Amino acid sequence: MKLIEALNWRYATKRMTGAKVPAERVERILEAVRLAPSSYGLQPYSVLVIEDPALRERIGPVAFDQPQIVQSSHLLVFAAWDPVEARHVDELTQLIAETRGIEASELDAYGATIKGTLDGFATPHERFQWAARQAYLALGTALAATAVERVDASPMEGFDPAALDRLLDLEAQGLRSVALLALGYRDTEADRHAGLAKVRWPRERLFIHVPEA
Template identity: 75%
Template sequence: MTLIDALNWRYAAKRMTGAKVPPAQLERILEAVRLAPSSYGLQPYSVLVIEDPALRERIRPLAFDQPQITQASHLLVFAAWASVSAAEVDDFLRLTAATRGQPLAELAGYREAILGTVQGFPTEEARFQWASRQAYLALGTALAAAATERVDASPMEGFDPAALDQLLGLEARGLRSTALLALGYRDSEADRHAGLAKVRWPRERLFIPLPAG
């Protein structure tokens, strides 16, 4: 199965069966998230993996009662760093040096480049929005990875971020919720969207070729 086949198969399931995603498949999806690209490779976010049904029952009212929250096998919460400081950058550079077996001093220029970006935003909110965009790269990777595993994945922005942050204690972790992703299996009989033709702009509307020169 090609990636294109997988993307044609997937859709944002509105009803799920409650069946569990096998651990091996879940781990492959999570590993794809771990390998997702981000600016400088910094990955300024964390992903909470929630399986506990009782906790998901508490989350559901905060997400406008969307049934996928409780019908899914797992709920992923993509949460961006509330602030990006020199401390986090230095942690990342120490990891980089250790992983690549190079002296930390050789990364001094890279450190200045990263700090120039993250400290160049005019406000903490602007910096958080940048971190959130990095989390969305991971979300997109998760969607593609789940499709290749034939696991349904429903992304959701429809929730109360402040209430969810409070419920999950994200402020203490230096995080703010950005997006949700329900992983599970579609309930084709209960979901009126199942089987509908995928609607996307035609190539000539979506892609704009520019002439050479």
């Protein structure tokens, strides 16, 4: 399916059937998330993949009992690193060196640049917000991937992050939840949003073409 056709097909599915998404489709979606862009390529987040129905039942009240949580096949939790530290940068530069077959010392200046960015944030909150924005790039990539795979998805910010962090013991893992993505298949009879015309701002309202100076 071509991308624009796929994006026109997708919508934020509010009711799902509970049918399982085939493992190979889930793996392709996760691989798209892995390949998502991020600032400096640091990818300062983790994605929890939750399939267990019992755990999703426990998450339901934390997400204000939105039905997609329990009706989905898989629930992805995008969680930003907190804190993002210099050691993460060192791990990245080492990975780059190993992958590209170069000496780690050749990346010293690159690593210093990333660390300088991290040190430039005035507060830990600002640093976390920067990491969270990188997680949203991955979320957007996941949404495009689900559409191409003909898997329905519901991106969700409607949950209590602190409560979810406690439930999943994220603080102990150096993580804080940012967004959820429920994967599954639309229940066209129960979802009043199914089949509705997609509404987006017209191109002339959305895009501003800046003329040459």
